[in-house]
Amino acid sequence: GAVVSQHPSWVICKSGTSVKIECRSLDFQATTMFWYRQFPKQSLMLMATSNEGSKATYEQGVEKDKFLINHASLTLSTLTVTSAHPEDSSFYICSAVLAGAGTQYFGPGTRLTVL
Amino acid sequence: DQQVKQNSPSLSVQEGRISILNCDYTNSMFDYFLWYKKYPAEGPTFLISISSIKDKNEDGRFTVFLNKSAKHLSLHIVPSQPGDSAVYFCAASAHGAGGTSYGKLTFGQGTILTVHP
Numbered sequence: 412g413a414v415v416s417q418h419p420s421w422v423i424c425k426s427g428t429s430v431k432i433e434c435r436s437l438d439f440q441a442t443t444m445f446w447y448r449q450f451p452k453q454s455l456m457l458m459a460t461s462n463e464g465s466k467a468t469y470e471q472g473v474e475k476d477k478f479l480i481n482h483a484s485l486t487l488s489t490l491t492v493t494s495a496h497p498e499d500s501s502f503y504i505c506s507a508v509l510a511g512a513g514t515q516y517f518g519p520g521t522r523l524t525v526l
Numbered sequence: 527d528q529q530v531k532q533n534s535p536s537l538s539v540q541e542g543r544i545s546i547l548n549c550d551y552t553n554s555m556f557d558y559f560l561w562y563k564k565y566p567a568e569g570p571t572f573l574i575s576i577s578s579i580k581d582k583n584e585d586g587r588f589t590v591f592l593n594k595s596a597k598h599l600s601l602h603i604v605p606s607q608p609g610d611s612a613v614y615f616c617a618a619s620a621h622g623a624g625g626t627s628y629g630k631l632t633f634g635q636g637t638i639l640t641v642h643p
Contacts, residue, residue, distance in 0.1 A: 445630065454615065506569075
């Protein structure tokens, strides 16, 4: 149980295009999902908290107009990187909270490369 | 400001021996701590957690110890196996009295564990 999927697992795009990444909790409902970013040899950095039915909460320094988050249902959150640039190339990871268990379960991550 | 620190970037251990991974934190509001294991190009996998009301939690080969006064936690793996080789992250969150444990996580930098056969 407690499986989280992400799609796509990797994506390569041209600079200036937008990329959407999906995060799904497959066997449980998650009112809260989190989006992280990990640059090479660095730790996971929280970008935003995604709450079902309400606006996402962004961490300091994360542009909300660039990283659009939509928590459409209790099992799906999407992150759209708008007008992507090479510096947005990173490993994006989502997590979902299993209510009552007190643990975040992570997706497998999405490798974004912007040319 | 690195609120969660893993000062050892890497650790090498012989198979069968104990692996001890350390983590320090500075934010006294943190009251829930977790350890995750991560392989390259994959998401972290939850290993074990501990609430601040405890000082030890054990699950099979994994034991986490928490020293609140020193703001220090450690993960012990006994016996270590080659399959344990991965990057280990400690993470912490602050939920306040009565809160459930699903707050934002602050991660350490990670420690690369290599277990030699």
